[in-house]
Amino acid sequence: QVQLVESGGGVVQPGRSLRLSCAASGFTFSNYDMHWVRQAPGKGLEWVAVISYDGSNKYYADSVKGRFTISRDNSKNTLYLQMNSLRADDTAVYYCAKELLDPWGQGTLVTVSS
Amino acid sequence: SYELTQPSSVSVSPGQTARITCSGDELAKKYARWFQQKPGQAPVLVIYNDSERPSGIPERFSGSSSGTTVTLTISGAQVEDEADYYCYSAADNNLGVFGTGTKVTVL
Numbered sequence: 555q556v557q558l559v560e561s562g563g564g565v566v567q568p569g570r571s572l573r574l575s576c577a578a579s580g581f582t583f584s585n586y587d588m589h590w591v592r593q594a595p596g597k598g599l600e601w602v603a604v605i606s607y608d609g610s611n612k613y614y615a616d617s618v619k620g621r622f623t624i625s626r627d628n629s630k631n632t633l634y635l636q637m638n639s640l641r642a643d644d645t646a647v648y649y650c651a652k653e654l655l656d657p658w659g660q661g662t663l664v665t666v667s668s
Numbered sequence: 669s670y671e672l673t674q675p676s677s678v679s680v681s682p683g684q685t686a687r688i689t690c691s692g693d694e695l696a697k698k699y700a701r702w703f704q705q706k707p708g709q710a711p712v713l714v715i716y717n718d719s720e721r722p723s724g725i726p727e728r729f730s731g732s733s734s735g736t737t738v739t740l741t742i743s744g745a746q747v748e749d750e751a752d753y754y755c756y757s758a759a760d761n762n763l764g765v766f767g768t769g770t771k772v773t774v775l
Binding site for chain 1: 669701703705710711712713716722752754756761762763764765766767768769
């Protein structure tokens, strides 16, 4: 069955960087676009970024454009989110999701705090 | 920027019908999806392409579309349907957007 497992979250100071990973299994990873979505504590869902199946196209929410980079390694069945210049309002659970936003991983918590 | 607007809350008695709306200009030309999220869990897709139901989703969940509004209907709501529900769509610029979210209470 399809499984997505995020990792890399933690506590980081404002202005620092963090890289999230999403390990995929149970499907042909290289055939599907992949998304990152986040959810701040007690808030709604916010779409963050999407990458095409081959990595050639990437799109970002205005709130992260220029600071976050989505990438993938199809040889490792892994999706990444490089997050730079982190701010307090980036604090959230970050989820990866397969193409139709189905299914989702369990999420990894990123806390930006001094 | 593109926005999708939902009511903040909907209440329904067990066995009755709950309807959740989602409004946005681009819904007239873009498909919507609906997600259910229970506390402490990742969201689950319950409707895609406005009205299609993924396998494993109960038949009481249905979707419809009219103009710039899409609607998620829960017919014969069950206590286990109590959750937050979000609509989602993608704009012409390929950027995704979620609705503001609706808390459904079944009591």
